[in-house]
Amino acid sequence: MTTSYDVNVAAQLVAYAARPKERPARNAAYADLVARYLNDEEFAATADTIAAGLGIDIHDVDAEVGLIASATSDSPLRPPLNLMALRAGLTRKALPGVVLLAIAHTAFPVRGFLEDPVRVGYVDIDVVVATLNRLAERALEENPDDVDADRPDQGETWREWLALREARHGQQRSSSGDRRGVVRKVCKFLEDNGHLQAATAGTTWRATPRFRIAVRGVVNDSEWYGHLVGLLNEELASDAPPSPYDDPDDADEVEDEDDL
Amino acid sequence: MNLDSWSGLEDGDGLTYAFDLPLDHDANLRRVKSLATVRPILDIERTKSQLQGDFWDFYDLVGVATATIDRVALAMGVSSGLSHADTVAAAGNEAARQQPVRKPIEHDAVAARVVEGLVTSDEFEHVYLDERSGEDTETVRRKWTWRLLYEQWAADETVYIRASEPAITVLLNALDVDPGSAQAAAEFQIRYLVERGMYETAVGVATQSRLRTAGYLERVSTIVRDTRIDPEAYDWIDDVPKLLDSALSHVSDRVHAEGELLEAIAERRDTANTAEARISANQLISVLGDCRDRHLELQAHLMDARAALRRSQDDRFASPLGSTTVDLERDLLENALRTPVGTLSPWSTSILNHFAAPMRSILPALSVLIDEALTAAPDDTEGDEAVTVDDLDFEDEAPPWWEPYWALVESLLEAVTETLTLSQLCARARHTASATDLDPLVAAAVAAHAGYALLAAPVDAAFGLLAVADTGRCDDPAVTGTELTITPWVTNAESPVPVIADAIEGAAS
Numbered sequence: 162m163t164t165s166y167d168v169n170v171a172a173q174l175v176a177y178a179a180r181p182k183e184r185p186a187r188n189a190a191y192a193d194l195v196a197r198y199l200n201d202e203e204f205a206a207t208a209d210t211i212a213a214g215l216g217i218d219i220h221d222v223d224a225e226v227g228l229i230a231s232a233t234s235d236s237p238l239r240p241p242l243n244l245m246a247l248r249a250g251l252t253r254k255a256l257p258g259v260v261l262l263a264i265a266h267t268a269f270p271v272r273g274f275l276e277d278p279v280r281v282g283y284v285d286i287d288v289v290v291a292t293l294n295r296l297a298e299r300a301l302e303e304n305p306d307d308v309d310a311d312r313p314d315q316g317e318t319w320r321e322w323l324a325l326r327e328a329r330h331g332q333q334r335s336s337s338g339d340r341r342g343v344v345r346k347v348c349k350f351l352e353d354n355g356h357l358q359a360a361t362a363g364t365t366w367r368a369t370p371r372f373r374i375a376v377r378g379v380v381n382d383s384e385w386y387g388h389l390v391g392l393l394n395e396e397l398a399s400d401a402p403p404s405p406y407d408d409p410d411d412a413d414e415v416e417d418e419d420d421l
Numbered sequence: 422m423n424l425d426s427w428s429g430l431e432d433g434d435g436l437t438y439a440f441d442l443p444l445d446h447d448a449n450l451r452r453v454k455s456l457a458t459v460r461p462i463l464d465i466e467r468t469k470s471q472l473q474g475d476f477w478d479f480y481d482l483v484g485v486a487t488a489t490i491d492r493v494a495l496a497m498g499v500s501s502g503l504s505h506a507d508t509v510a511a512a513g514n515e516a517a518r519q520q521p522v523r524k525p526i527e528h529d530a531v532a533a534r535v536v537e538g539l540v541t542s543d544e545f546e547h548v549y550l551d552e553r554s555g556e557d558t559e560t561v562r563r564k565w566t567w568r569l570l571y572e573q574w575a576a577d578e579t580v581y582i583r584a585s586e587p588a589i590t591v592l593l594n595a596l597d598v599d600p601g602s603a604q605a606a607a608e609f610q611i612r613y614l615v616e617r618g619m620y621e622t623a624v625g626v627a628t629q630s631r632l633r634t635a636g637y638l639e640r641v642s643t644i645v646r647d648t649r650i651d652p653e654a655y656d657w658i659d660d661v662p663k664l665l666d667s668a669l670s671h672v673s674d675r676v677h678a679e680g681e682l683l684e685a686i687a688e689r690r691d692t693a694n695t696a697e698a699r700i701s702a703n704q705l706i707s708v709l710g711d712c713r714d715r716h717l718e719l720q721a722h723l724m725d726a727r728a729a730l731r732r733s734q735d736d737r738f739a740s741p742l743g744s745t746t747v748d749l750e751r752d753l754l755e756n757a758l759r760t761p762v763g764t765l766s767p768w769s770t771s772i773l774n775h776f777a778a779p780m781r782s783i784l785p786a787l788s789v790l791i792d793e794a795l796t797a798a799p800d801d802t803e804g805d806e807a808v809t810v811d812d813l814d815f816e817d818e819a820p821p822w823w824e825p826y827w828a829l830v831e832s833l834l835e836a837v838t839e840t841l842t843l844s845q846l847c848a849r850a851r852h853t854a855s856a857t858d859l860d861p862l863v864a865a866a867v868a869a870h871a872g873y874a875l876l877a878a879p880v881d882a883a884f885g886l887l888a889v890a891d892t893g894r895c896d897d898p899a900v901t902g903t904e905l906t907i908t909p910w911v912t913n914a915e916s917p918v919p920v921i922a923d924a925i926e927g928a929a930s
Contacts, residue, residue: 178778178779179778179779180778181778184576184577184578185576186575186576186577186578187577187578215779216779217779220775225576230778230779231774231775231776231777231778231779232774232777232779234771234774236779238779239774239777239779240774240777240778240779254766254767254769254770255757255760255762255763255765255766255768255769256762256769257769257773258757258765258768258769258770258771258772258773259754259757259758259765259769261772261773261776262749262753262754262757262772263754265749266749266750266754269749272748277646278574279573279574279646280573280574281542281571281572281573281574281580282542283542292750292754293758296750296754296755296758297758300755300758300759315761315763316761316762317758317759317760317761317762318757318758318759318760318761318762318765319758319759320762321762322758350773350776350777351776354776354777354778355778356776358578367572367580369574369578370574370578372776375775375776376749378775379753379772379775380747380748380749380753383747385747385753385772386747386752386753386756388768389752389753389756389757389760389768390756392760392764392765392768393756393759393760395764
């Protein structure tokens with residue numbers, strides 16, 4: 162039977178969702194809660210119910226990494242990420258997500274690395290920029306036509322990447338408007354959320370086991386991919402304007418469906 | 422290896438004789454790999470002359486490197502190693518031992534260089550020819566990859582350093598060794614030496630034996646780890662169980678033998694006559710005791726390995742049907758780049774959210790906080806879209822002080838249409854800076870920095886400018902360097918490759 166004390170303890174575990182840099186190995190109380198979640202089904206169900214009520218999605222509970230969770234789209238606990246793109250000087254919110262994928266690819270270039278709990282992956286800003294440059298330039302070669310100037314929404318995301326300024330040669334400092342600056346911003350965001358650990362200030366990071374588990378979640382969950390392909394196909398099918406996403410209200414609805 | 426090419430060679434007297442080279446192919450490959458392993462260590466020594474400072478010749482970096490690997494290997498357990506700081510300290514101690522009178526700052530530089538060269542996240546590569554003789558002799562190019570020291574995550578999310586099996590092999594001077602049989606041989610050798618009272622030699626052999634145990638442990642951990650990542654990496658029906666069985670029986674033999682050996686040494690120690698012999702015997706007991714502890718740890722690890730492997734296989738089979746894994750680059754990254762920005766934005770935002778922890782604490786930079794405090798309150802009529810305190814988290818830091826200088830120099834470079842010298846560029850920077858609020862001296866220095874960067878820039882770099890070093894010196898007081906000639910290059914219809922403008926040809930000649 163679940164007592165109010167148990168609910169209290171389960172809520173303590175859920176509270177750790179807000180402390181992404183805390184680890185069970187460094188915090189005995191947290192370790193006890195995680196062990197209880199993994200071994201006591203009733204306790205786990207209580208914690209899940211509390212999380213659901215708060216609008217928190219528990220992705221994984223790992224004995225070493227702890228609780229990995231994010232807020233659902235309708236939760237008041239959801240951090241306002243749209244502004245991140247706007248403050249970075251990007252007109253659209255599309256690019257940061259793509260940069261995040263490129264960072265994940267840099268940290269785990271081989272599929273097997275996502276399954277290796279002890280391997281230390283590295284993220285170097287220059288490698289991320291080079292990866293995106295390579296993919297964007299390939300896309301440009303295949304499709305050299307300019308986008309319709311009246312319909313900027315129809316321009317593919319790679320165009321937005323190429324439109325960003327290249328960093329000056331030999332530049333070490335950061336400038337938030339150029340390609341390195343945008344990558345650095347997303348890396349900082351991941352660092353704040355316990356996914357990366359700074360190795361060399363401002364240029365390289367270690368990918369933590371937390372990032373490995375979170376990325377593995379995205380790769381293994383075919384819904385992310387399915388949704389992306391759906392967007393792409395829809396776009397190809399409805400070549401004729403107008404796109405349903407031109408209306409920002411509609412776009413918000415899509416975002417809601419998308420949250421997993 | 423084609424043996425035909427080796428037979429029928431002529432010697433100096435014109436006589437021919439045929440010989441067949443009995444070649445243990447696998448042993449030879451092991452030697453090739455062992456020699457390749459040494460390359461990164463030698464590279465650390467070879468490239469030291471390119472480093473800043475004039476003290477590098479005093480140090481033997483190969484010696485520092487091997488001593489560092491040794492320390493790391495001896496600190497290794499099944500899932501532990503040496504911390505980064507301790508590794509650097511170990512390298513620093515060895516440097517200090519080599520040159521005790523030199524400055525500690527040099528020792529630190531040596532230690533940092535050696536550890537940087539040894540600890541890698543990428544693997545070294547060696548391409549070799551693998552010749553399989555059989556019905557048809559064929560030669561295949563193969564790639565061997567290895568690391569010397571590598572980082573690994575600990576549970577508390579700190580990293581520690583471990584030595585790879587190839588690195589340990591280097592320490593053992595072993596070009597061709599099977600760790601299992603070498604271990605048994607070492608025990609036999611120790612027993613023989615102890616029987617004859619040669620304790621000091623026995624300690625040396627036992628220390629090597631301890632390293633070999635670390636190497637064996639590393640081999641088994643690697644196989645277990647690889648199998649956990651990909652259960653099909655090794656043959657699970659035959660090879661892996663056989664490997665685990667043989668490893669287990671090897672380990673229990675070793676534990677047994679070491680126990681006997683320890684007793685024998687303890688007995689002989691009590692009857693030893695000299696103090697030296699007793700000290701050596703005690704040392705031997707401590708080294709062998711450590712070996713036995715490691716073997717016991719390995720035994721526990723092996724006994725758990727089978728269960729762990731089964732669990733990971735169960736996990737894999739338990740994943741829901743129809744959930745296929747997708748490729749990060751091909752499926753996600755490329756498709757996302759090809760999706761129009763307007764369509765992708767919501768998807769992109771929700772993937773960022775997937776990585777964001779809920780209710781994060783907000784600590785904006787002070788400069789941001791002040792700026793925000795001084796601006797007028799946002800219009801609340803926008804409802805949810807209004808800027809809240811939470812949004813500050815993603816605010817930029819204030820632009821750095823050098824940003825206007827770079828913007829100035831950049832605009833100057835963009836405006837260059839005909840050849841000019843670095844002195845002229847610096848003069849222009851000073852002139853423009855004094856017209857605004859900027860410091861002319863700093864502007865000239867930044868202009869010089871940008872000018873020298875052009876020297877190293879690839880031809881397709883920004884600005885369409887090319888710099889060539891001149892014979893004179895730059896006459897700007899802020900710059901102590903050679904003069905540069907900076908010229909725009911142009912492309913024309915006949916030549917897709919950039920052609921240097923005529924002006925520079927005149928300037929250069």
